[in-house]
Amino acid sequence: MMKKCLVALLLLALCASFFACGGEHTHTAVEAWSHSDMYHWHACTKKSCTVVLNQVPHTWNDGEVTKEPSPTADGIRTYTCTICGHQGTEAIPYEADAS
Numbered sequence: 001m002m003k004k005c006l007v008a009l010l011l012l013a014l015c016a017s018f019f020a021c022g023g024e025h026t027h028t029a030v031e032a033w034s035h036s037d038m039y040h041w042h043a044c045t046k047k048s049c050t051v052v053l054n055q056v057p058h059t060w061n062d063g064e065v066t067k068e069p070s071p072t073a074d075g076i077r078t079y080t081c082t083i084c085g086h087q088g089t090e091a092i093p094y095e096a097d098a099s
């Protein structure tokens with residue numbers, strides 16, 4: 001009988017903490033950006049909170065040729081997000097010089 005009570009109490013505590021996590025709180029954005037290939041965003045300072053704040057697509061700069069294309073391999077242009085610093089690449093196809 002006593003054991004049952006304890007289990008019930010434990011469950012109640014679990015429920016309470018669950019609702020505390022999922023419940024309302026004022027989301028506070030961390031300073032560092034999180035990013036995927038497409039977007040950057042701020043996570044909430046509350047670790048258990050999975051909300052995504054300020055999610056926007058990257059703002060790419062003009063890009064920089066980091067590898068010149070050659071007849072045997074594509075070149076690489078690297079873009080850097082001016083907001084979060086995330087980098088993405090794009091292949092540069094080789095174009096035979098017409099002249």
Ligand SMILES: [Zn+2]
Pocket residue numbers: 025026027028044045046049050051
């Ligand atoms: Zn939050």
Ligand SMILES: [Zn+2]
Pocket residue numbers: 035039040057058059081082083084085086
């Ligand atoms: Zn970005």
